[in-house]
Amino acid sequence: MTRWIAALLAGALFGAGLALSRMTDPDIVLAFLDITGDFDPRLAFVLFGAVATTLIAFRPVLRRPGPLLAERFQLPLSHAIDVPLVTGALLFGVGWGLAGYCPGPALVGAAAGVDTAVIFVAAMIAGSLLQGATARRRPA
Incomplete structure (x- = not known):
């Protein structure tokens, strides 16, 4: 039970930090990535x-x-540093750059009922299930 409480408190602290810094707002993240336009250094x-x-x-x-x-x-x-690691990192970066979400902020946004975050989390879960299914088919 102590581990569950510690995990809940750590997650709440992480989520509060994301919300306080407004990193749950994809527009802020996208503005950081827009170095030639409306750059936001937050x-x-x-x-x-x-x-x-x-x-x-x-x-x-x-x-x-x-x-x-x-x-x-x-x-x-x-x-x-192998092909699956580099491929995963590239997909993560492209997804982050297109959507403005990564998993932590998306979960916080989805918990707050932000529609784009809910869609992102659904797609993230689908991608995780797809990866799990394909990983089981590949030889180790």
């Missing part, structure tokens, strides 16, 4: 805050013997 400050937090906290947290509410840290086992 997303750069959000990105800087995330990177700074990671730089400060990541190593000290990993020096702990384990996480507070789990048996072990779950870190990627592979450091390979």
Whole structure:
């Protein structure tokens, strides 16, 4: 139960940060990507805050013997830059640039009842199911 409460609080904090910074508004994200037009630098400050937090906290947290509410840290086992990784990153970037949403802000927007976010989340779930189905068909 403690893990569920911690996850709920972390998600609420993340969602509140996204809403406070207005990163749930796709127009702000798209304005950041529009470097030759109506450029809006706000997303750069959000990105800087995330990177700074990671730089400060990541190593000290990993020096702990384990996480507070789990048996072990779950870190990627592979450091390979392969075709699926690059393809996924390209699709993510194109989708983000076209829609102005990435998963976190889209979920916050959908929870708030924003129609474009609800459509995005539905498409995201469909894409996840499609990826899962195709991944099961590919040899490991």
